[in-house]
Amino acid sequence: MSLFRLSRKKSPWVFHVSTGSCNNCDIEIIAALTPRFDVERFGIVLQGSPRHADILLVTGILNRQTLERAKRVYAQTPDPKLVVAVGTCACTGGIFRGSYNFAGPLDRVIPVDVYIAGCPPRPQAIIDGIVKALEKL
Amino acid sequence: MEAVLTTIGFLTLNLLVYPGFAFTAAVGLFLWWELRKLTARFQWRVGPPVYQTFADLLKLLSKESIVPAEANRLLFVSAPIIALSSVCVAALLVPVAGMVPLNFAGDVIVLIYLLIMPSIMIVLAGSASANPFGAIGSSREMNLAIAYELAVVVCLLTLCLDAGSLHISSIVGFNFVRYPLAAVALFLSIMAKLCLNPFEIPEAKTEIMAGPYTEYSGRLLGLFKLTYAMLLFILSSLLVSLFFHGPSTGFYPLDVLVHLAKCMVAVFLMAVVSAVNPRLRIDQALRFFWSFVFALALFDFVRAFIFSQLF
Amino acid sequence: MPKEGVLIPIGPYHPAIKEPEFFKLIVEGENVVDADIRIGYNHRGIEYLAQRMTYHQVTFLVERICGICSNIHPLCYVQAVESILNLKPPERALYIRSIIEELERIHSHLLWLGVGGHVIGFDTLLMWTWKLREYVLDVFEEITGNRQSYAMMKIGGVRRDIRAEHRQKILKVMDEVERGVKQIAAMLLEDPVSRARLEGVGVLTKEEAGNYCVVGPTARASGLPIDVRKDFPHAAYSMLSFEVPVRTEGDVLAKTIVRIEEMLQSAEIVRQAVDAMPGGDIEVEFKEMVPGEGVGVAEAPRGEDFHYVVSDGTNYPKRHKVRAPTYMNLPSLKPQLIGYSLADAPIIIASIDPCLCCTDRLSVVDRREGRRKAYSWDELVYLSRRKTRRR
Numbered sequence: 001m002s003l004f005r006l007s008r009k010k011s012p013w014v015f016h017v018s019t020g021s022c023n024n025c026d027i028e029i030i031a032a033l034t035p036r037f038d039v040e041r042f043g044i045v046l047q048g049s050p051r052h053a054d055i056l057l058v059t060g061i062l063n064r065q066t067l068e069r070a071k072r073v074y075a076q077t078p079d080p081k082l083v084v085a086v087g088t089c090a091c092t093g094g095i096f097r098g099s100y101n102f103a104g105p106l107d108r109v110i111p112v113d114v115y116i117a118g119c120p121p122r123p124q125a126i127i128d129g130i131v132k133a134l135e136k137l
Numbered sequence: 138m139e140a141v142l143t144t145i146g147f148l149t150l151n152l153l154v155y156p157g158f159a160f161t162a163a164v165g166l167f168l169w170w171e172l173r174k175l176t177a178r179f180q181w182r183v184g185p186p187v188y189q190t191f192a193d194l195l196k197l198l199s200k201e202s203i204v205p206a207e208a209n210r211l212l213f214v215s216a217p218i219i220a221l222s223s224v225c226v227a228a229l230l231v232p233v234a235g236m237v238p239l240n241f242a243g244d245v246i247v248l249i250y251l252l253i254m255p256s257i258m259i260v261l262a263g264s265a266s267a268n269p270f271g272a273i274g275s276s277r278e279m280n281l282a283i284a285y286e287l288a289v290v291v292c293l294l295t296l297c298l299d300a301g302s303l304h305i306s307s308i309v310g311f312n313f314v315r316y317p318l319a320a321v322a323l324f325l326s327i328m329a330k331l332c333l334n335p336f337e338i339p340e341a342k343t344e345i346m347a348g349p350y351t352e353y354s355g356r357l358l359g360l361f362k363l364t365y366a367m368l369l370f371i372l373s374s375l376l377v378s379l380f381f382h383g384p385s386t387g388f389y390p391l392d393v394l395v396h397l398a399k400c401m402v403a404v405f406l407m408a409v410v411s412a413v414n415p416r417l418r419i420d421q422a423l424r425f426f427w428s429f430v431f432a433l434a435l436f437d438f439v440r441a442f443i444f445s446q447l448f
Numbered sequence: 449m450p451k452e453g454v455l456i457p458i459g460p461y462h463p464a465i466k467e468p469e470f471f472k473l474i475v476e477g478e479n480v481v482d483a484d485i486r487i488g489y490n491h492r493g494i495e496y497l498a499q500r501m502t503y504h505q506v507t508f509l510v511e512r513i514c515g516i517c518s519n520i521h522p523l524c525y526v527q528a529v530e531s532i533l534n535l536k537p538p539e540r541a542l543y544i545r546s547i548i549e550e551l552e553r554i555h556s557h558l559l560w561l562g563v564g565g566h567v568i569g570f571d572t573l574l575m576w577t578w579k580l581r582e583y584v585l586d587v588f589e590e591i592t593g594n595r596q597s598y599a600m601m602k603i604g605g606v607r608r609d610i611r612a613e614h615r616q617k618i619l620k621v622m623d624e625v626e627r628g629v630k631q632i633a634a635m636l637l638e639d640p641v642s643r644a645r646l647e648g649v650g651v652l653t654k655e656e657a658g659n660y661c662v663v664g665p666t667a668r669a670s671g672l673p674i675d676v677r678k679d680f681p682h683a684a685y686s687m688l689s690f691e692v693p694v695r696t697e698g699d700v701l702a703k704t705i706v707r708i709e710e711m712l713q714s715a716e717i718v719r720q721a722v723d724a725m726p727g728g729d730i731e732v733e734f735k736e737m738v739p740g741e742g743v744g745v746a747e748a749p750r751g752e753d754f755h756y757v758v759s760d761g762t763n764y765p766k767r768h769k770v771r772a773p774t775y776m777n778l779p780s781l782k783p784q785l786i787g788y789s790l791a792d793a794p795i796i797i798a799s800i801d802p803c804l805c806c807t808d809r810l811s812v813v814d815r816r817e818g819r820r821k822a823y824s825w826d827e828l829v830y831l832s833r834r835k836t837r838r839r
Contacts, residue, residue, distance in 0.1 A: 007195035010188065020490045023803065024515025024596050027559065034562075034578035035181040040173075043189050049347045051203065051354035054196070065489045078201040078354040095512055098500060099493035120515065120596055180575035273475075273790065335641065337569055338791070414641050416569025418791040421644055 008054065008080070008137045011043040012130060015053035015077070019070050019106070021060025024120035025087035029057055032123040039127055050076045055133060057126075061089045062109060063101045074110045082113045082133045086126060091115045151229055151238040158367075161228040164397065165366035166190040168373065168404050172333075175408035190366065197359030205267055205352050212265035216258040217353075217360035223254035224367045231371050232309050232378045234392035235385065243303045245293055252289070252372070255364055256282040256330070259339070262361075263349030274348025277419050278339035284426035285326040285336075291434040292323040296379055298441045313380040319437035320380040322430045324406070327372045329426070331365065334411030338419050373403040475790050483785040485778060498768035503529055503603060503737060506765060510755070511597050513770065514803050516559060519552045520748040521770070522601035524755035527682060527744030529603045532759050533734055541605035543725040545683040547618075548591075548600050549746065550714040550721070554625055555584040556749035557707045557714075560801045561632065564704065567794045568645045573636060580628040583621045590617060605731025610722070618722055622715045629715075633708045637701075646701040650784040650796035653698055660780035663773050664751020665710065666800045669695045669702035676747040683746075687724065690717050700799040707801075737761055748773050750801050774803045 018026055032039050033046060047053050050073045062070060074083070083106075088094035090106045106112055113136050116129035151157050170190045177184025204213055229239045230248045237244075256278060263275030295316055296308040313320050329336035340348035350358060377399040385392055417425065474482040494513055498506045510521040523545060530537065537545075558581040565573025585595045591614055592598035600606050610618075636642050652662070657670035667674050675692040677685045693709035695702035739761040745754050751773030758767040777800040784796050 004195060004199035007192040008199065010186075010192035011196040013193075018490075020492055022512045022515045022518075024512070024518065027515055027596065031578060031582070034582075035575055036579065036582045038177070038182040038184075040177060040185050041183045043185055043192060047347070049351045051352055052347065052350070052358060054200075060490075061492060063489070063491060065491065069489075076203070078203050080200070095509055096492045096494075096497065099497050101491050101493045119512070122595060176571075180572050181579055182575060334569060412572050414570070414639075415565065415573075415645055416791075417641065418645065418789060420789065 005137065009134045011045075012054050012134055012137075013045050013047045013052055014055045014057050014130070015047050015050045015073070017050075017056055017058045017070060017073050019058060019060045019066040019090070020063040020101075021087065021089060025059035025089070028120045028123050029059070029086065029126060032126050037123045037127065039130075042127075042131070044127075044130060051078065053077050053081070054137075055082045055084055055130060057084050057086050057130075058090045058106055058110075058112075059086045061093050061096045061099070062103045062106055064103050067103045067109060070106070070109060080137060082136060083110055084114045084116065084129055084133050085112045086116050086129070087121055088117055088119045091117055094119060148229075148238065152225060156231075156233045156236075156238065157228045158225045161225070161367045161370050162363060164400075165363075165368070165370035166194065168369050168400060169366045171401060171404050172369070172408050172411075175405060176412050179408070179412040194359055194363055194366075197362060198356050200355035200359075202355035202357045203352075207267035208352065209265040209267070212261050213352075214357065216262035216265065217357045217364065220255040220258035220364045221360050221367075223251045223258075224364050224371065227251035227254075227371055228367065230305060231375050232306060232382075233374060234389065234396040235306070235309055235378070235382060236389070237306050240304065240306055244305050245297055245303050245308070248305060249286075249290055249293060252330070252368075253282070253286060255368060256286075259349045259361075262353070263339075266349070266352035268352050270347070270351045271349050274339045274351070278349060280419055280423060281329055281336065281338060281426075284423050285329040285430070288322045288326045288426060288430045288434045289330075291431070291438050292319045292326070293379075295319050295434070295438045295441045298438070298445050301445065309378050309382045311380070311382055316380070316437040316441070318433040320376070322434040322437075323376055323380070324403075325430050326426075327376060328407055328410065329422070330372060331369055331407075333407055335414040335417050336422055337411075337416050338422055369404070370400065373400040373407075376403055473785065473790065473793055480785050480788055480790060480793055483782050485781060495768050495770065498765055500764065502763045503765065506768065507601055507603065508599065510770070511599065511601075513772070515596055516556050516803055517552065517748045517750065517753070517772075518597045519548050519600060520746050520753045521755070521772075522599075523549065523683070523746045524744035524753050524770075525757065525768075526601045526603045527746065528742040528755045528757040529744075529759075531742030531744065532740040532757060533603075533738060533742075535604050535732060535734055537605045537732060538729045539684070539726050540609075540728045541730045542684040543687075543721050544606045544610055544730065545601070546685060546688065547610065547718055547721045547725075548598065548606075549683060550717045551584060551587060553714045553749045554711050554718075555581055555588070556801075557711045558584065558625075558629075560707060560749075560798075561636075561704070564795060564798050565636070567798045568642070570636075570642065573632065576628075576632055576635075580625065580632070583624050587614075587618055587621050590614060602731055604734055605729070607731075609730050610725070615722055619719060622718050626712060626715045629708060629711050636704070643701065645792075645795065646704060647699060649700045649788060649792050650799055651697070651699045652780055652784050654696070656780065656783050657698065660783075661776055662751070662780045662800075663776045664748065664801075665703055665706045666751065666777045666780065668693065669706045670698035671696040674752075676745050676752050680745055682744075684721060688717055688720050690720075700795055703799045737763065750774055750803055751777060772803065774800070778802060 016029055031037060056077060085091045085106050089096060092105050093102055096102055114129045114133040116125055118125055153159060170187055174184040204210055227248060230244050260275045260279050263271040296312055297303055300307045332340055340350060350361060353361060377396060381399055472484040473480050494509060498509055501509055507522045507525060510525045511518050513521045558577045562574040562577035588598055589595050591610055592600050592608055600608060652670045654671040657667050657672055671694060673692055673694045678692055690713050693706050695706050737759055739759055741758045743756050745752060753773055754771040756769040757765050760766045781797060785793055788796060
C-alpha cells in the first residue's frame, strides 16, 4: 500500500479551475510548466479533464456563475483528491470581497487543503504549495 | 498429454512474463518515459525522472474509477480490458530479436487484427462514455484508423509478398535496404496509431479535452495508459524487426539488448517528429495518409509484386 | 438550439481557454455551423467596487481587472482622472509609462504566441516563447518589484523611477527579445504544417471588421490601420517614432504576423524611449478632487482600452466605466468561426487574444428564452436588494 502512496506523491496530475480570476494566477500556473520552472521534473502534469486529476488548482473569486460549476468539477474528480486555492482571491476574496457577485471564499464551498497567498503568487510559491499538499495524500 | 501441458505452461509464461505482459509493460513504460524526457529536452526543460511513467501508472491503478451514470457500463468498463488483453497477445506475435513464441501460418493476419483492436476499443470507449468530446474523439479516431491501417497492411503485405510467406518469422530482416519507402510509411502510421503529436488528433487536449478518455478515470484510465505504453514497445519493435533486424551476435540476451537499443532510436525519431510539428487537422491528416503515406507503401508493394512475378 | 447538429461546449472549463467562458458551437460532423458566445462567468462587479473606493485605491482595483494587461487599465484610469483634474504629468513619467506599456505588449504577445502554439498542439512553441517571456518578466521585476501587476501607475505620474542601472538590463533584454522573436517567427512561419493550420483560417474581411468595430491587432490584420498610439497619442508616443504593422488577409496567420511585427516595433520603441528619457520628477501632486468627467484611452496589447470616470468632487468616483478591447472583438468571433472545422475553433477563438476577464462588465440576460438567462429573476431581485443594503 505504501508503494501506492509513494506513487501518488510522485505523480500529481493537476486540473486548473478558474472561478473568475484576473488571469494573473492562471498565467503563473502556466509559467510553472515552462522551461524556467518545469514542474514535470516532479511529475506534475496539467490535465485537460478533471477526471484525470489528483489536485485541483482553483484561482479567482468564486462568483454566482461559477459556484455550481466549481462544486461539479470537485465532484467529478476521482478520490483521493486535493484542492489548492491559488492566490488571495481564491483564499479570501481579496480586493473583490465587497462585490455583489462574490459567492464566498472557496473553502465555504469545497474543502481546501492548501492556501497559497499572493496576488499573484510566484511560480515558486505555487510549486511549494503543491508540494505541501502532497504531504496530505 | 504431458507435452501439451508443457506447451501450455510455456505459453502462459510467455504471455505473462516474456515477451508478453511483464516484459512488454516494463519496456513500454521505459520507452514512454524516454519519449517524454526527450520531448522535454527539445523544449528546453529538464523533464520527468526515469520512474515517472511507473509512478503514473501505479497512481492511476490506486485511484477511484468513476463510471458516468449515462454511460454504457458494460462497454465502458470492458473496452480498456479488451484493449489491454489484445495487446498482451499481440506481444507474443511480434518478434523480439528474431524470436517469436507463437508461430503458425498466417500469424501476420492475426497480428494485424490484434493491433487494430486498441483503436476499435477506443472508438467504443469514446462513444460509450456519453460525452460530446468522447463522441468527437471517437469519430476522429475511427477516421484516422481507417486512413493509417491500410498503410500498415500494405507495408506488411509487401514484406510477405517478398518472402512468399505469411509467417512473421520469415519476413524479419534488414528490409530497409530494399523497401525504404514502406519503412517510412510504417513509421508514420505507427506515430498515428500511438496518437503522437502531428497525429494527436483523437485526444487533442486543447480542442476536445481528452477525446475518448475524457470520462475515464483511475484504474480504467490506467489500463488504457498501460495499453498505449505496451503498444509503443510492440510497434517500435515491429518496425525494428521487420526493417532493421541486424546481424545476430549469436548470444540471444545480447541480441535483445541490441534490439531494445534500436527501439530507443525509433522512439527518438518519433520524439523529434512530434516535438517540431503542430497538430494536424483531421482532414489534413487524412489527406496526408491517403495520398502521401499510402503512395509510399503502394510504391514498394508494386515493386515487391513485380519482383515476385519476375523471380 | 437547432435540431440537427451536435452541440459542442467549449467551456466554462476548457483546456484551450484558461478562463471560465462558454462558447456553444453547433457542429455537423466536424464543421461549425453556428456559434453562440456566453460571457458572465468572470463577472466580479468591478465598476460597482470602484464607486466604493478612493481614487488612489481604484488604481489597484483596475490593475486586477486583468492580469495580462495589468498596466493598461491603471494607465487608462489615471489618464481619465488626470483629464478631470487637468493634471499634466512630468515628461519623464510619460516616458516611463510608454516603456512599461511596450514591455507589457511584448510580454503579452509572447504569451499569446505560446498559447496559440499550445492550442494548435505545438507545445514546443509554448515552451520557447514562454522562456523568452521570462526575460521580460525579469525586467519588470527589476523595475517595479513584481513579475505581474506592476503597480506602476499613479494619478499624476508613476510610482517608481527607471534608474540608470536598469538601462543596460533593459537594452540587453530588448536585444534578446528581438533575436528570440525573429528565431521563433522563422520557425513558425516557415514550417509548412504550421502554415497549413494558420493560413486561410478564421478570415475576418475588412468590411466585417468595420461592421463589428474590432480594435487592435484583430483590426490591423484585416486591413484597418487603427492604433490609439498613432491616432490619439498618449504617454510619450507623440515624441517617439514607430510604425503600425497592417496586414490585409484577415486570417489567423495575418494576426500572428501583425503581433510578431508589433513585438519588434515595441522593442524598438523601448530602446528609443530609454535613450530619449529626460530627467526630472516622476510625479506631480494634486490636493483636491474637482467635479467633472474624463476619459482615458490607451492601446492595450489587444486593442483600444477605454475608461470613463465621473467625479462629483468627493473622494470616491461617482461612476467608473471600463470598455476593454475584447468586448469589441468578441462578437466578431461569430463570422470567423462559422464555416470552419471544430479543430480550427480553438485557434480562431485564441486569435483575437480574448481577455475575458477584461470583458465581463455585465452579464447577458436573454429574455426571449428562459433557460439562457444568466440570472433568474429571483436572483436578480436578490442581487438588487443586496446591493441596496450595502449602500
